[in-house]
Amino acid sequence: MTPSPSERPYSVRARGRRVVALIRKEVRQIFRDPSSILIAFVLPLILLFLFGYGVSLDTTRTRIGVAIERPTPSARGLLAAFQASPYFEVRVAADRRELEQPLTLGELRGIVVIPATFDADLWKRSVAPAVQVIVDGSDPNTAALVQGYAQGVVAVWARARALEAGRATGASGSEERFWFNPELSSRFFLVPGSIAIVMALVGTLLTSLVVAREWERGTMEALMATPVTAVELLLGKIIPYFVLGLASMSLCALVAVLLFDVPFRGSVLALYAISSAFLLPALGQGLLISAATKNQFLASQLALLSAFLPTFLLSGFLFEISSMPRVIQWITNVVPGRWLIPSLQTVFVAGDIWPLFLRDLGMMTLFGAVFLALSVRTTKKRVA
Amino acid sequence: MLARLRALIVKELLVVLRDPRSRFILVGPPLVQLVVFAFAATLEVKNVDLVVLNRDEGPSGIELVHRIEGSPTFRTVVAVHDHRALQRAIDQQQAIGAVHIGPTFSQDLLAGRPANVQFVLDGRRSNAAQIVNGYLSEIVNTYVADQNERSHRVASTPRVIPRNWFNPNLTFTWFTVPGLVAIVAQLIGLIVTALSVARERELGTFDQLMVSPLRTREILLGKLIPPMMIGLAHITLYVLATIVIFGVPLRGSLLLLYGSAFFFLAAVAGIGLFISSLSATQQQAILGAFLFLAPATLLSGFATPIENMPSWLQPITVINPLRYFLVVTRGVFLKAMPFAEVARETLPLAFIAVVTLTVAAWLFRRRTE
Numbered sequence: 132m133t134p135s136p137s138e139r140p141y142s143v144r145a146r147g148r149r150v151v152a153l154i155r156k157e158v159r160q161i162f163r164d165p166s167s168i169l170i171a172f173v174l175p176l177i178l179l180f181l182f183g184y185g186v187s188l189d190t191t192r193t194r195i196g197v198a199i200e201r202p203t204p205s206a207r208g209l210l211a212a213f214q215a216s217p218y219f220e221v222r223v224a225a226d227r228r229e230l231e232q233p234l235t236l237g238e239l240r241g242i243v244v245i246p247a248t249f250d251a252d253l254w255k256r257s258v259a260p261a262v263q264v265i266v267d268g269s270d271p272n273t274a275a276l277v278q279g280y281a282q283g284v285v286a287v288w289a290r291a292r293a294l295e296a297g298r299a300t301g302a303s304g305s306e307e308r309f310w311f312n313p314e315l316s317s318r319f320f321l322v323p324g325s326i327a328i329v330m331a332l333v334g335t336l337l338t339s340l341v342v343a344r345e346w347e348r349g350t351m352e353a354l355m356a357t358p359v360t361a362v363e364l365l366l367g368k369i370i371p372y373f374v375l376g377l378a379s380m381s382l383c384a385l386v387a388v389l390l391f392d393v394p395f396r397g398s399v400l401a402l403y404a405i406s407s408a409f410l411l412p413a414l415g416q417g418l419l420i421s422a423a424t425k426n427q428f429l430a431s432q433l434a435l436l437s438a439f440l441p442t443f444l445l446s447g448f449l450f451e452i453s454s455m456p457r458v459i460q461w462i463t464n465v466v467p468g469r470w471l472i473p474s475l476q477t478v479f480v481a482g483d484i485w486p487l488f489l490r491d492l493g494m495m496t497l498f499g500a501v502f503l504a505l506s507v508r509t510t511k512k513r514v515a
Numbered sequence: 516m517l518a519r520l521r522a523l524i525v526k527e528l529l530v531v532l533r534d535p536r537s538r539f540i541l542v543g544p545p546l547v548q549l550v551v552f553a554f555a556a557t558l559e560v561k562n563v564d565l566v567v568l569n570r571d572e573g574p575s576g577i578e579l580v581h582r583i584e585g586s587p588t589f590r591t592v593v594a595v596h597d598h599r600a601l602q603r604a605i606d607q608q609q610a611i612g613a614v615h616i617g618p619t620f621s622q623d624l625l626a627g628r629p630a631n632v633q634f635v636l637d638g639r640r641s642n643a644a645q646i647v648n649g650y651l652s653e654i655v656n657t658y659v660a661d662q663n664e665r666s667h668r669v670a671s672t673p674r675v676i677p678r679n680w681f682n683p684n685l686t687f688t689w690f691t692v693p694g695l696v697a698i699v700a701q702l703i704g705l706i707v708t709a710l711s712v713a714r715e716r717e718l719g720t721f722d723q724l725m726v727s728p729l730r731t732r733e734i735l736l737g738k739l740i741p742p743m744m745i746g747l748a749h750i751t752l753y754v755l756a757t758i759v760i761f762g763v764p765l766r767g768s769l770l771l772l773y774g775s776a777f778f779f780l781a782a783v784a785g786i787g788l789f790i791s792s793l794s795a796t797q798q799q800a801i802l803g804a805f806l807f808l809a810p811a812t813l814l815s816g817f818a819t820p821i822e823n824m825p826s827w828l829q830p831i832t833v834i835n836p837l838r839y840f841l842v843v844t845r846g847v848f849l850k851a852m853p854f855a856e857v858a859r860e861t862l863p864l865a866f867i868a869v870v871t872l873t874v875a876a877w878l879f880r881r882r883t884e
Binding site: 166169170174177178181182184185186187188189190191193194209234235236237249252253259260261262263264265266267268269270271272273274275276278279281282285286289306307308309310311312313315316317319320340426427428429431432435436440441444445449450451453454455456459473476477480481484486487 | 556632643648678809852
């Protein structure tokens with residue numbers, strides 16, 4: 132690759148040729164290094180499987196106990212309603228004390244106590260009959276869901292009973308509709324969310340590792356001694372890993388749709404636009420980390436701490452941002468993943484909603500520009 | 516033998532504590548995890564943004580809207596005037612849901628007919644949507660019941676009295692923080708062990724160790740004990756933070772917790788040594804550790820219950836040490852778990868420890884010969 136004498140070293144053509152040569156070198160390295168293939172293709176599939184199968188917030192058939200202190204007709208009717216509910220798997224006992232130990236051990240998630248006075252109270256006007264629902268509060272999310280489902284079973288049973296008796300009580304006719312995801316499958320948001328984590332891993336962890344290795348071995352300095360400029364050098368790194376990031380995203384998207392039955396209601400164009408916009412800050416962050424640490428070990432730790440953990444915890448992927456303390460809510464604004472998750476979930480489950488996409492695209496491009504500018508500056512300074 | 520072993524342990528501890536990179540590993544990730552996990556990892560739903568489309572002309576619609584506004588769960592309740600605005604607010608995630616009160620709401624209530632209220636929720640965030648739906652139905656049901664009482668139609672719906680054992684206010688940190696004790700013990704135990712042999716091999720000092728008078732068994736023990744000591748130190752710090760900073764009640768016995776922690780750390784250190792003897796460089800050891808940590812954490816019941824997993828996947832979790840130790844940390848803190856129960860969860864840990872340590876020792880010998 133010696134430039135012909137007629138060509139000036141910083142003409143556009145010469146620059147282009149150098150970048151292409153760098154890209155070619157990088158691509159060869161990617162295919163020869165087992166750890167890049169591991170991070171770009173094996174790890175994403177493992178994560179996708181874990182989030183598709185292993186992590187689920189859908190409580191199906193929770194095990195509860197029902198203590199029926201006196202088997203009167205109404206109490207038995209309510210028990211039958213619990214047994215018929217698709218949410219519960221019921222163990223019956225005559226005394227709630229029989230069920231307390233299983234609850235402590237976590238074998239049961241809740242106990243419904245239908246008191247001995249239940250039937251009698253139903254016919255009294257002065258006292259409302261009471262059903263006690265005891266739940267295992269050590270897992271608050273499941274506890275709240277069990278309370279909610281139990282309340283629903285009691286309400287439906289009471290309404291059916293009133294209708295049977297011909298007493299139309301002014302029951303509330305509230306009905307609910309869940310848009311985009313009527314079956315409330317948590318997979319619909321977990322699987323697209325895990326694609327965000329995959330892109331953070333490829334963009335930041337892999338890039339920072341590979342570039343830090345070049346710094347460690349001194350090959351980066353060797354490259355600097357050639358006519359290659361810092362910008363060309365970074366372009367030669369960004370372009371191949373950008374393409375690699377899009378490739379592993381595409382693989383994950385295919386698996387999500389074909390294997391996990393996640394709907395894809397938006398357009399392919401929007402998916403690639405959103406992913407590309409996210410890869411800019413992710414790659415910029417990776418380059419910045421490697422240029423600043425010049426050490427594979429530190430780079431990998433910083434990448435996990437500053438890219439993987441925030442994308443997992445602070446992006447709204449699994450945990451609602453609005454429920455976090457105010458300071459942490461504010462911090463989430465500078466996590467690029469926080470601007471990726473809403474768009475990514477939307478393009479899969481809801482469709483093309485461009486006002487939302489444009490906001491997120493703008494924010495991610497802004498972060499990308501900042502990180503890339505910083506990494507160019509750090510790379511230049513390091514060499515001087 | 517004891518003197519040699521002690522020398523080796525002191526050397527291992529010095530290596531870990533003197534190297535700035537190792538020190539970073541010991542302090543950085545655990546600290547960040549404690550702060551971020553404890554505060555951010557919550558499945559609670561608070562500060563919810565909502566829109567309301569009230570098409571009712573009578574007084575009840577307005578009263579219901581006031582009730583919703585009065586609930587502490589909702590941060591903003593914005594009135595919209597047509598369906599398009601409602602749809603836009605949900606589409607663009609300005610609100611997680613909408614309450615649509617039909618035009619005949621007041622009339623229906625007066626006449627004792629089922630009153631028409633519809634909740635529209637954003638299924639993209641299905642867990643939060645479901646919880647918001649629960650809050651909203653409760654508000655509407657209570658309102659309707661109150662109206663009925665006012666007009667002397669006594670509702671026959673039995674009251675449900677909720678009781679939350681072990682955690683009366685369903686405080687989420689009581690769930691996350693004791694779990695973090697186990698998570699951090701795993702992280703530290705694994706990383707320190709995984710790096711130790713890989714580091715020696717990378718630096719070439721492993722061969723020096725092999726030609727020293729130390730026996731293989733002693734080297735193995737010398738590689739095993741320091742990470743367990745460091746792991747126990749981290750557990751102690753986290754237990755203190757759990758009690759002092761996060762105010763989680765400690766109802767059970769610390770002795771049982773530490774007894775179980777010993778076997779957990781042994782199991783984890785065995786896995787770490789296993790990874791270590793398979794990797795040629797520290798880089799590979801770190802990637803290997805990550806490859807183990809991600810599934811072990813997600814399939815442990817730390818964030819979501821094991822019983823929600825598909826039935827073919829649940830049996831796989833029986834080989835996951837974290838699964839057992841999580842039950843112990845949460846049980847000892849919140850449920851005053853008795854000895855018999857802690858032992859039942861610790862027995863599999865001891866078994867896993869024996870298996871992983873045997874395999875690690877075998878690999879270790881094979882690699883050195």
